[in-house]
Amino acid sequence: MQALADIDAPLIETSVASAGTCDIGATSTRGVLITGTTTVTSFGSRRFRQRFVRFGSALILTHNATSLILPGAANITTAAGDTAVATSDGSGNWTVRDYARATGKALAGPAAADITDASTSGRAVLTGTAASGATALGLGTGNTPTFAGLATTGSIVRDGPAGTSRNILFTTNGVARWEINADNGAESGGNVGTNLTFSRFDDAGNFLGTIFYCLRSDARMVFPNGMETQGVFRHASYTVGTLPAGTAGGTAFVSNGRKPAEAAGAGTGVLACYSNGAWRRLSDETAVVA
Incomplete structure (x- = not known):
């Protein structure tokens, strides 16, 4: 009858302040609330005790392979509301038999070796390198995944700090052919750079040059090696009054510019080039007039 009385007795809780040696076995109740935030390295040396422990604050519970054995053989950082069941043996050494976080999360996650995956690819992704994982998933043999197709309803972002290149490379059987690149020009204000x-x-994947x-x-748009069109090339069209400030070598069509034999106000249009500080007819280098 005494044993039944002990089992059915109310689980009264006694508060014990956290300390290096937090002697929970000295309480007269099986329930213990550990208060404070001091690191605990020992539960004391009382023999044959069982305690239901609740933590009131965050503190470090220190694992000791002999006197304070914790699950996972590692220190535990507690949180308010965490609970544990601890027992002591005939030598007064304590073992935490169970530990439950108030959040419901596991005390420690499993290692990769503890997770069973029947597929070879699953194991490779779980335990291997980025390269072996990509290979297992059929995304290439290196750290850069390769997709047979890709569809997106949003933007594809190629990010990087100023002064670094951000490129998209087109290859043939893994060998470079074309590249679109936001270059590494420094961004110095005024929309300059990048x-x-x-x-x-070339056929071996060596850089040949920038097309534009x-x-x-x-x-x-700048074409370092020139430009050829296989159709009609149309210049921007202006009137004499709307011609912009020119840059040497610039060309434009002036819709009311006069040809050599045309009268004032009767110009039918000329092709002009900016030279020596003025827009001039290409035919005779005369300044364009309406």
Whole structure:
């Protein structure tokens, strides 16, 4: 009858302040509330005790392979509301038999070797390197995944700090052919830097040169090796009064510019080039007039 009385007795809780030696076995109740935040390295040396422990605050419970054995053989950082069941043996050494976090989360996650996956690819992804994981999933043999197809309803972002290249490379059997690149030009204000380039590579994947690049600062496109059109090339069209400030070598069509034999106000249009500080007819280098 005494044993039944002990089992059915109310689980009264006694508060014990955290300390290096937090002597929970000295309480007269099986329930213990450990208060405070001091690191605990021992539960005392009382023999043959059982305690239901609740933690009131965050503290470090220190594992000792002999006198305070914790689950996982590692220190535990407690949180308010965490609970544990601890017992002591005939030598007064304590073992935490069970530990439950107030959040419901596991005390420690399993290691990769503890997780069973029947598939070879699953094991490779779980335990291998980034490269072996990519290979197992059929995404290539290196750290860069390869997709047979990709669809997205949002943006594809290629991010990086200023002064670094951000590129998209097109290959044939793994060998470079073309590259679109936001270059490594320094961003110094005024929309300067990070210009867009389009480059080509030879059959061996060696860089051959930049076909053209776009300047972020003023939207100009520059063709270092010239440009050929296989159709009609149309210049921007202006009137004499709307011609912009010129840059040497610039060309434009002036819709009301006069040809040599045309009268004032009767111009039918001329092709003009900016030279020596003025827009001039290409035919005779005369300044364009309406």
